[in-house]
Each structure stands twice: as C-alpha cells, then as structure tokens.
Amino acid sequence: MAAWRRPVLVRDPLGIVTAIELAFFLMFLALLAWFYFAFISLDFSKIIVRPGRKIWQAKLFMAALRLGHVGSLCCAFLFFPVARGSPLLQLVGLTSEASIKYHVWLGHLVMLFFTAHGLGYIVLWASTDQIHEMVEWARTRVANVPGELALLSGIAMWVTSLPRVRRHMFELFFHTHQLYALFLVFYTLHVGITVFCSILPGVFLFMVDRYLRFLQSRARVRLVSARLLASKTVELNFCKSPCLTHSPLSTIFVNVPCVSRLQWHPFTVTSSSSLEPDMLSVVIKRAGTWTQKLHEMLTSLPDSQPGHLDVSVEGPYSYSQDTSGSFLDHYDSLVMISGGSGITPFISVIRELVHRSVTTTTPSLLLISVFKSSADLAMLDLIVPASGGFSGVFRLDLRLEAFVTGENMAPTGDVARKAPVKELWFKPSPPHAPIAPVLGHNSWLCLAAVVSSSFAVFLLLLGAVQRLYVYPVDGNSNRVYPRVPRTLLNMLFLCVGVAVAASAAVLWNRRRRNDEAAKQINNLTTPATSPDKVTDGYAGVEVESSPRHFLEQVTQVHFGGRPNLRRMLLQIGGSGTDVGVMASDPPGLLEDVATICSSPSASNLHFESISFSW
Structure with missing residues (x-):
C-alpha cells in the first residue's frame, strides 16, 4: 500500500495524484467507455431509420441519447464527495477538502457528456428542420426545455469553477455554484423521476x-477570546463541547454576520480535542477582503470591554479517528513543510503529539516553514495554545526551521518575535452555545x-x-x-x-x-490564562522552563533564501527510517515536495498532501 500511495502525477491537469487514485480513475474511465460502446453497439445493430431521416441522423440520435446516459452515470457519483459530514468519506479515510478533487474530476466528466449530449440533439434538429423542438415542453414524455435549462445552469457552474476564475473571483464561483439546486430540479423534470432514482443515493x-x-x-457559538498578532494574523478561540472530538488537520467553516452574512470561509482547526477538550481554535491570516474586514473590526474593539461577537460555524470536518492516527503513529519521523499560513494544519499535529507523548513514543518532528517577512515569524508562537496545558512539549523531539525569503537579515532586537500581542476576552451571551456535534454524542x-x-x-x-x-x-x-x-x-x-x-x-x-x-x-466567563502572562511572553519576560522558551531554543531562523528541500528531505530519508512528509499551501510547494517524494531515491519518504481546494 505504501507504493500505491506514492505520487505518480504531480502537475496539472489532475494535480497531485497517487498510484491508487490514478488506477481507480482509469478504471472508472474504462467503465464509462464500456457502458457507452456496449449500448451503442446494441443500438446500431437494431437501428430503425424513420421516414425522412438518413442513417447518420439515426445513429446521431442514438449516440447523443447514450451520451446523456453516460453523463447520468457520472452524476450518480458526483454528490458523494461533497457531503462533508458523510460517514462514507470517513470510512475510506478522506476529509471533505481532500475529496473535493474527485468532485472536480466528476464535474468535468458530467459537463463534457451532457454538453455533447445537448449539442448532438441540436445538430440533429437543425439537420432535420426540427429546430422548434428546442422550445417543446412535452406533457407526458421527455421535455426538452428543462433539459436545456439544466445544461445552461451546469455550464455556468462549470465555467466559473475553472481555476483561473475560481482563484481570482471566488465570490462569483461560490454564488454561481448555488445553481446546483436549479440544475437538479430541471434535470429531474427533463429525465423524469425514474431516471432520477439512478442518481438518488448520492x-x-x-x-x-x-x-x-x-x-x-443557524446557531450562534460562544467565542471566548481572540489573539491578534503583529503579522496581521488572528486566532479565534471558541468554546467546545467535550463530547465533540476531531482529529488533526480538521477544517471548520466560519461566518461572522457583522462582517458578511453570506460569506462562509473554511479554516484549519489548530487545536487538539485531546489536549484542549473545552476549546476549539482557528487561525486566520489577513489576506482577502473578508479577512481584512475581520481584522480591522477586531483591532477597533477596546481591550477591556469588547462585549460579545456573533459567530456561526459549520463542522468541524475531519478524518475518522482511526485513519487520522495512522500517519502520526506509523512513521519514525515526521517532516512538515508549509508556506505562510499553510503552517496552521501542523499546529494541530504538534498539539496532538504533545498529548500522545504522555502515554506513547512519538516520532521526531521537523517543521520547515517559509515566510515572506520576519513579522510572519509570530505565527510560530501560536503553537502554544492560549488555554495553557502545553508543558508536555518538552517530551517531543522537535526542531523548527523557519526561512524568511523577503529579508536578508534579522531586524534589530528581533522586533518581529517580541512585538506585543492584543488579546480580547469576549463576554458570553444567552443565545451563544458551545460548538457541539449537530446530532449529539452518537x-x-x-x-x-x-x-x-x-x-x-x-x-x-x-x-x-x-x-x-x-x-x-x-x-x-x-x-x-x-x-x-x-x-x-x-x-x-x-x-x-x-x-x-x-x-x-x-x-x-x-x-x-x-x-x-x-x-x-x-x-469560561473568566479567562483560563491571564492575558498578562501571554503579553509577558511576547515582551521577552520568559521563564527558561516555559514552552515558549523551549520553542525559541529549537527554532532556527534563516534569512534571504528558500530551503533546499531536496537536500533536506533526502538527507532525512537516507537514514533508513520511515519518514512521513506532509506539505501544505501554496500549490507550487506541494508539487515540489511531491516530486521529491516520488523520486526513486526517496523510497522511504511517504508523502501526505494537505490540500485545500474550496
């Protein structure tokens, strides 16, 4: 299985694809080809040419009809990957964001077949002087108008989901994708409820x-505190029900009505439900318009009386507990590579291993982080949770390598790491409740x-x-x-x-x-950790035995260059131990790490991609 999980494709159009993913994809394409040609060969052997039609027109009618059937077969699998809380994803060890790429693949196939299906009928009607069929809505048989409306809805979603459009105009992509409801309604009106039952399970x-x-x-959750760093990064700490457990690398969707009532944004959960049973944390870096408004709103709040803040969440969505622990327990060493805010998934991994170190032996850890400026180094301090309980970090074999690419030397006095932090403690409100599983314990x-x-x-x-x-x-x-x-x-x-x-x-x-x-x-109405203690940590008043002091001792900062990932990974991989390699954003970094891990000289490097494709 280790060989099957190695990357075999790294670049576009499919992205990073493992051997087992490629095998299933090729088998699925073979299924579609067999499905189509089996029907076509049977139809052509029994073809009947209607009066006024030619043989090629009769064949085009059959070919276009079967293209629609193949599109429906793809559509039968289309909705399984986007059911975020589905237990089927957890059974195969997938998170909701990792399965998005399968939805993308299926979406392209669905629209290719449905578009060919529609164009085939348009060509047929035009060649037989029956173009009026495009505006026919039959009362008791297949209706053409709803099929055309479903196709137009699908094309709108298809075009706006292309990478160039989605990355530069995410709001357009997000809102256009809500047309899936119209697509399903018109698709069902076109094919009838009997054919719709073929895609009903998904x-x-x-x-x-x-x-x-x-x-x-619809529920408002209890926001306990917020930490604002000099790197324009915000950590939000929510109250969480102890019965809600989540694995490392989980994601959660956050909505702040005072910033935008319609926008939901996914973020990686940085807390560990084992280490912090009553708290759930996310880190938000100021990047786009929404995060900029959130940062400005929190910055404008007074430190002493910030009041309360209405926030809604969906999730968290995570691996199953058994699967999530496999990559933490089955390797002798773990190498985590990130760029910028991509460090956030690995904060939860480190915190989870701090908890596990009490009862079991944990792998050695190497965190390689690439930042643009020295101000971003403050994100390393988020490894220590605001709620405390991090003394077990001394048991970890941990090493941090930070690379600052936009500066050639450290700022005077190491201002970036010692900049004061603003911490807000919010008051509870009666409608607010802890984040809890929507369906309870079981x-x-x-x-x-x-x-x-x-x-x-x-x-x-x-x-x-x-x-x-x-x-x-x-x-x-x-x-x-x-x-x-x-x-x-x-x-x-x-x-x-x-x-x-x-x-x-x-x-x-x-x-x-x-x-x-x-x-x-x-x-939780009063802070579990005094804000003064947190501020003192940033002011340089560190106790030598504190977790923050330990992190500073194991951190080495490099200025003016990027890490030589090939040399560093192959050096670790040459030690003869099994090394798990996890990489996070940006996409170029993911591809570089996957290329190194897929090389024959890195047989004991096992690649784990942390993909965010929302």
Whole structure:
C-alpha cells in the first residue's frame, strides 16, 4: 500500500495524484467507455431509420441519447464527495477538502457528456428542420426545455469553477455554484423521476448533509477570546463541547454576520480535542477582503470591554479517528513543510503529539516553514495554545526551521518575535452555545436513523399520493397524469422527509445538551490564562522552563533564501527510517515536495498532501 500511495502525477491537469487514485480513475474511465460502446453497439445493430431521416441522423440520435446516459452515470457519483459530514468519506479515510478533487474530476466528466449530449440533439434538429423542438415542453414524455435549462445552469457552474476564475473571483464561483439546486430540479423534470432514482443515493445523502449543516449554521457559538498578532494574523478561540472530538488537520467553516452574512470561509482547526477538550481554535491570516474586514473590526474593539461577537460555524470536518492516527503513529519521523499560513494544519499535529507523548513514543518532528517577512515569524508562537496545558512539549523531539525569503537579515532586537500581542476576552451571551456535534454524542447512529426515517417518510408520502390520486387519474382511459407535477411532488416529498427527520433529531439532541452548554459557558466567563502572562511572553519576560522558551531554543531562523528541500528531505530519508512528509499551501510547494517524494531515491519518504481546494 505504501507504493500505491506514492505520487505518480504531480502537475496539472489532475494535480497531485497517487498510484491508487490514478488506477481507480482509469478504471472508472474504462467503465464509462464500456457502458457507452456496449449500448451503442446494441443500438446500431437494431437501428430503425424513420421516414425522412438518413442513417447518420439515426445513429446521431442514438449516440447523443447514450451520451446523456453516460453523463447520468457520472452524476450518480458526483454528490458523494461533497457531503462533508458523510460517514462514507470517513470510512475510506478522506476529509471533505481532500475529496473535493474527485468532485472536480466528476464535474468535468458530467459537463463534457451532457454538453455533447445537448449539442448532438441540436445538430440533429437543425439537420432535420426540427429546430422548434428546442422550445417543446412535452406533457407526458421527455421535455426538452428543462433539459436545456439544466445544461445552461451546469455550464455556468462549470465555467466559473475553472481555476483561473475560481482563484481570482471566488465570490462569483461560490454564488454561481448555488445553481446546483436549479440544475437538479430541471434535470429531474427533463429525465423524469425514474431516471432520477439512478442518481438518488448520492443526492439524498447530500441533501441530508446539507440540511444538517443549515441547522447547525443557524446557531450562534460562544467565542471566548481572540489573539491578534503583529503579522496581521488572528486566532479565534471558541468554546467546545467535550463530547465533540476531531482529529488533526480538521477544517471548520466560519461566518461572522457583522462582517458578511453570506460569506462562509473554511479554516484549519489548530487545536487538539485531546489536549484542549473545552476549546476549539482557528487561525486566520489577513489576506482577502473578508479577512481584512475581520481584522480591522477586531483591532477597533477596546481591550477591556469588547462585549460579545456573533459567530456561526459549520463542522468541524475531519478524518475518522482511526485513519487520522495512522500517519502520526506509523512513521519514525515526521517532516512538515508549509508556506505562510499553510503552517496552521501542523499546529494541530504538534498539539496532538504533545498529548500522545504522555502515554506513547512519538516520532521526531521537523517543521520547515517559509515566510515572506520576519513579522510572519509570530505565527510560530501560536503553537502554544492560549488555554495553557502545553508543558508536555518538552517530551517531543522537535526542531523548527523557519526561512524568511523577503529579508536578508534579522531586524534589530528581533522586533518581529517580541512585538506585543492584543488579546480580547469576549463576554458570553444567552443565545451563544458551545460548538457541539449537530446530532449529539452518537452521531453515526443518529445519522443512520435520520437517513432511514427520512427515506421512510418519503416512501410513505409517495405511496399514499400515487395510490390515492395518481393511479386513479391514470386509470381513466381519457386522462394521463402530467409528468411535471408528478416529478415535482416526488421531489417535494423527498425534501419533506429530510426536513422532518433531520429537524426532529437536531431538536431532540439540542434539548438534551442545553443544560450542559449553559454550565460550560459559565465556567469560561473568566479567562483560563491571564492575558498578562501571554503579553509577558511576547515582551521577552520568559521563564527558561516555559514552552515558549523551549520553542525559541529549537527554532532556527534563516534569512534571504528558500530551503533546499531536496537536500533536506533526502538527507532525512537516507537514514533508513520511515519518514512521513506532509506539505501544505501554496500549490507550487506541494508539487515540489511531491516530486521529491516520488523520486526513486526517496523510497522511504511517504508523502501526505494537505490540500485545500474550496
């Protein structure tokens, strides 16, 4: 399995692809090819040419029809990777952000086949003087207009999801992608509910997950404190229910209504649920418009009485606990390579290993961080949590190598590392609650109950209406129940089933944890760590036995150049031990590290990509 997980492709268009991913991708393409040509060969052997048509037109009709069927086969898998809280992802050890690339691959295939399907019919209608078919909405058979509307919705999502558009106009991409609801509605009106059932499993799980996320996002969570660094970086510390556990490298979506009611942004969780059972932290670096507004708003708040801040979250989303521990336990050494804010995933890894060092032997750690300026070195201080409890860091075999590329020498007095930090402690508000699992303690069992009960409600409503209303109409020889209302009723019943079952489960679990949440919030009304102690750490008043002093001792800062990653990695890999190599943003750094780890001379370097493709 180690050989199958090595990168074999590094550059575009597929990005960093391991051998096992490439094998499954090629097998899926083989399935699509067999599916298409098996149908085409059968259709061509029994082809019937209608009066007024030529043989090539009859073949084009069959070919375009089967292209739509192949697109539907791809669409059957399209929604599985974007169900963030789906247990299916955790069963195979995938996080929601790592599975995004599979959704991207499938999305390209879906739109290629559906676009070819639509163009094939347009060419056929134009060649047979039946272009009026484009505006036909048949009452009891396949309707063309909703198919065209579904295709236009899909093309809009497809074009705005291209890398150049998504990276430079993320808001346009994000809001345009909400057209998926119209795409599904028009697709179902086009093909009918029977064909829609072929893609129903993925869509159904996505609907359940999306509605649960909606219910979680309606609640306001308790923001305990915020740390502002001189590097224009903010750490937000939330109150968390102890029953909510998450693995390292987890992500969470954050919405701050006073900054923007519509924008949700994903961030890596930097805390460890093992080391900090009552706290969840994220680090936000000032980069875009949203983060700039957030930083300016927090900076303008008074230190003594900042009041409270309304924040909503979705998540966290993480690996399964068993899978997440594999890369921390199965290697003799761990090398973590990051650029800029890409260091945030590795903060949670270090904190998790501090907790594990109490009971087990942990691998040696090397953190290689690349920054543009010396002010960004302050991000290394975020390794020490604001809540304390970090004394176990002395048990780690830890080494930090920081490279500052934009400066040739250290600033006088090491101002960047000693700059004062502003810390805000927010007051609790009655509507605020700790971040907790949306389905309570036994979330897997509760999710299974929601899925099964919602589908049972759907079937009961569907059966009742079909038996009591639709079939009596169809039984009349002079009437046929229209296709559109029948399809819309089926989709309405599906939505009602999901809404009823999920709402009942969330309300039941929320009522059970209200007393526990109130007690926990009261315990966090005063800071667990005095702000003065944190400020003193930045002012240079360090105790020699403190975690901050230890981090300074194991940190070596290099100015004026980039790290020679090939030399450093091959030197570690040549020691004969198994080395896990994790790399984070930016994409160019990921590709460079993957290229080194895929070389034959690095057989004991095992690459773990930390990908963020939202």
